[in-house]
Amino acid sequence: MAVHLRVVLEEHNIQKLKLPTGIPNTVEDLVSIVTETFQLHGEIGLLYQDKHFDNEFFSVTSTADLYDKATVKVILKEPTITLDLHPVLESSSLSSVSTYPASTTETDICPADHDASSEVSNYASSSSSDTIILPDSCRSAAWPVPFQVPEFSRDVELILAEANNLYDATGRHFMDASVKSAIMQELAKVIFSYTAYPTNQQILSVAEALVSKFPCLREPGSFAGLYGWQQRIKNKMHNYRAKLRSRKYSYPEIEINTLKRKHPGDAVPSKNIKKPKKAEVNYLPPHPTGESQETLEKERLDLIFEITKKNNAKIIADKMNKTFSSRRVEVVSLSPSVGVFKERWPALFTEAQVRMSCNFFFPLGYIHVITMRAGL
Known part of the structure; x- marks a missing residue:
C-alpha cells in the first residue's frame, strides 16, 4: 500500500514523498530513495517525529518507527577524516x-x-x-575548537543575563527578535574572521556554544533547541556575504563565486561554489x-x-x-x-x-x- 512521508529538507523547504510500495524494510533503502528523489549530495541521516514524545525528533534506526504521513527530517553528515600520524x-x-x-x-x-x-x-x-x-x-587563525562565543554589547549581555536567570527560575525561553538580530550580526562577523563559507558542522558548533552559554536561547520544539539557530546562522552568512559583495573593497573568496565570474554554463548561485575544502x-x-x-x-x-x-x-x-x-x-x-x-x-x-x-x-x-x- 502506498505511503506518504512529509520530508523536511530545510526550514523553508518541505516536500512530500510518495512510496508506492510502502516503507522500505531498511533505513539504508529509505535513505537511498530520499537521496535520489530530491537529488541530494553527500552523506545524509534521517530523523523522525515521535508522537509519543511530544513530536520531538529522534534518529531513524528502524523503518518500523515510521508510518503513513510521518514527518522525516534530512540532516547532512560531515565526512569523517582520519589522520594516520x-x-x-x-x-x-x-x-x-x-x-x-x-x-x-x-x-x-x-x-x-x-x-x-x-x-x-x-x-x-x-x-x-x-x-x-x-x-x-x-x-591569522584556523577555526577554533571549541567555538568561543564573542562578547556582545553591554546592553545585550545584560538582557541575556536577566533572561538566563528567568529561564532558570521558570523555564521561559527568550524570544526578543531585535536582540536575536544583534546576536546574529556579531556572530556573523566572528565566523567570517575564520571562514566565509562555514560548513554545517561549524555552524552546529556555533549554535551549540551559543545555547550552552545562554540556555535561555534554546528553542522549544526543535531538535536539542538548535535547529532554528543553525538555519539563522546559515541564512545570515549568506546575507553577510551578499552585503560584502556590494561594497567597494574586494573579497576574492567571495567575488570568485559571483555570477559574473562564473562560466555561462555554471551561472547559477548554488552551482560550482569555490570554497576551502x-x-x-x-x-x-x-x-x-x-x-x-x-x-x-x-x-x-x-x-x-x-x-x-x-x-x-x-x-x-x-x-x-x-x-x-x-x-x-x-x-x-x-x-x-x-x-x-x-x-x-x-x-x-x-x-x-x-x-x-x-x-x-x-x-x-x-x-x-x-x-x-x-x-x-
Whole structure:
C-alpha cells in the first residue's frame, strides 16, 4: 500500500514523498530513495517525529518507527577524516625546529616524488625568513575548537543575563527578535574572521556554544533547541556575504563565486561554489596593499627572468612571497594542469620553494602527508 512521508529538507523547504510500495524494510533503502528523489549530495541521516514524545525528533534506526504521513527530517553528515600520524622526531630535537604558521606558509604545490626523510632535515634547518608576510586583511587563525562565543554589547549581555536567570527560575525561553538580530550580526562577523563559507558542522558548533552559554536561547520544539539557530546562522552568512559583495573593497573568496565570474554554463548561485575544502586558513587572500593583478603579473614575468640567474635566491623568495595571492587566484579559478603551472611559475619547483611548500604538511614532530596539489 502506498505511503506518504512529509520530508523536511530545510526550514523553508518541505516536500512530500510518495512510496508506492510502502516503507522500505531498511533505513539504508529509505535513505537511498530520499537521496535520489530530491537529488541530494553527500552523506545524509534521517530523523523522525515521535508522537509519543511530544513530536520531538529522534534518529531513524528502524523503518518500523515510521508510518503513513510521518514527518522525516534530512540532516547532512560531515565526512569523517582520519589522520594516520607517525612520530619521526625525538622530543630532544624538537627545540631546533622552527614553527611555520598555517596562515602564512606557501602551499601551492608539493610534488609527490619529494623524499620524506630529507624533508624532515630541511624542515628543521629552515629559517624564519622563509615565512610569507601576507596582507593585514588575511586571516591569522584556523577555526577554533571549541567555538568561543564573542562578547556582545553591554546592553545585550545584560538582557541575556536577566533572561538566563528567568529561564532558570521558570523555564521561559527568550524570544526578543531585535536582540536575536544583534546576536546574529556579531556572530556573523566572528565566523567570517575564520571562514566565509562555514560548513554545517561549524555552524552546529556555533549554535551549540551559543545555547550552552545562554540556555535561555534554546528553542522549544526543535531538535536539542538548535535547529532554528543553525538555519539563522546559515541564512545570515549568506546575507553577510551578499552585503560584502556590494561594497567597494574586494573579497576574492567571495567575488570568485559571483555570477559574473562564473562560466555561462555554471551561472547559477548554488552551482560550482569555490570554497576551502582542505582547512586552508587563507584560501584566497586579497592582493598586498597597493598591488593589483596587473602589477603582480609583471612580478611573475620578472620571476621567469630571475630564475635563469645564479645566487639570487633572496630576490626569488621575496617575489614569490609577494605573488602568493596571484598564484592562489590562478589555482582556484583556472585549475591549471601541473605542466602549465610549472611553465608559468618555474620558481615554485625549485628546491628552496618545494621545501617551503612541503613544510606546511609536517606538523611538529610528525609526518603525515608529503603530497598535495592545492586544487591542481
